[in-house]
Amino acid sequence: MDGLAGLPLKEVLPGILMFTLPVDYGIDHVNVYLIRESEGWCLFDTGAECEAARALWLRALAGPLAAGLTRIIVSHHHPDHLGLAVWLHERTGAQVLMRQEEVAVARQTHVANAGDRAYCIDFMRRHGMAPEDAQQVVGGVLQSNMACAVPTRTEPLEAGQTLHIGAHAFDVLVLGGHSIAQICLYESRLKLLLTGDQLLERITPNIGVWPYGETDPLPRYLESLRTIAGLDIELVLPAHHDVYHAGVKRAHGLVAHHQKALRKFMARLGAGGMNATELGYAVYGAQSDPLHAYLAMGETLAHLLWLERSGYARRDETPAVTRWYPVTAADGEPTLTLSGDMSR
Known part of the structure; x- marks a missing residue:
């Protein structure tokens, strides 16, 4: 896509x-x-x-x-959003604004030391990943392709804060689920929402x-969708694919997606128990590489935690592995709604 000056x-x-x-x-x-x-341009995310x-x-x-x-x-610590913040700051002198929770997670995940790497590998192993796959994810992918520099000094952002950017007044929303404290910006006069990864039209944000x-993360993500559904939105500026309308409709669609996913996990969770990697394979199928298997495992865990808290599943933890079991006495199926809390 070529636009201004032959650039995308x-x-x-x-x-x-x-x-x-x-x-x-x-x-x-x-x-x-x-x-x-x-005096210039305010930038939302960096690449x-x-x-x-x-x-x-x-x-x-x-x-x-x-x-x-x-x-x-x-908006949040994932490397396609944070990746060039330090480099751009050094080139332009522009101050970096970011939630402190996101900075802390970035320091753990993007500049991890040997102890952090060992902890990550053990986490994956306990949830069913083969040790060699866990090692490849941590040593190969997370520490090379997805590693990035983390700013040493940032200005904090607060929920409910108003950011005056040029002629616009943006409300700062702090939303969880996809990341611990993702920033979205809402401009009520334009009915405009900059969402980062929180609300995507063509793909579903990973909730893991x-x-x-x-x-x-799943309850916090659903709460974020309730917040978004309460806004008057005409245009969504997402992190992936093109801008789009019908943001509130998309929020409702994502709730329906997770309700369907919960029911799939319930249906596939065998009476003999499964770890998260096994259940992820049963629901999502075989993954193309260890990174995608890791993403499927994380998403599976998010849904299992919801099922456990709602009385549909239980876990058995040992030092070697965590296994999950269906609760046979549970009635009905999971129901999610934006009008109230999650319920059966």
């Missing part, structure tokens, strides 16, 4: 640009957004730390974005349990 940069609203950058792992792109201010993305940034900063960056807002970060 286009105006989605007057004074608001979408910059689509390549990612060299997993999904192949990420959208970051620029909002015009009097992954890869040569192709850096090359596009250099061209943009020498061309359409020559006015420079005023501030860098990082990992060695660090969210310990019970």
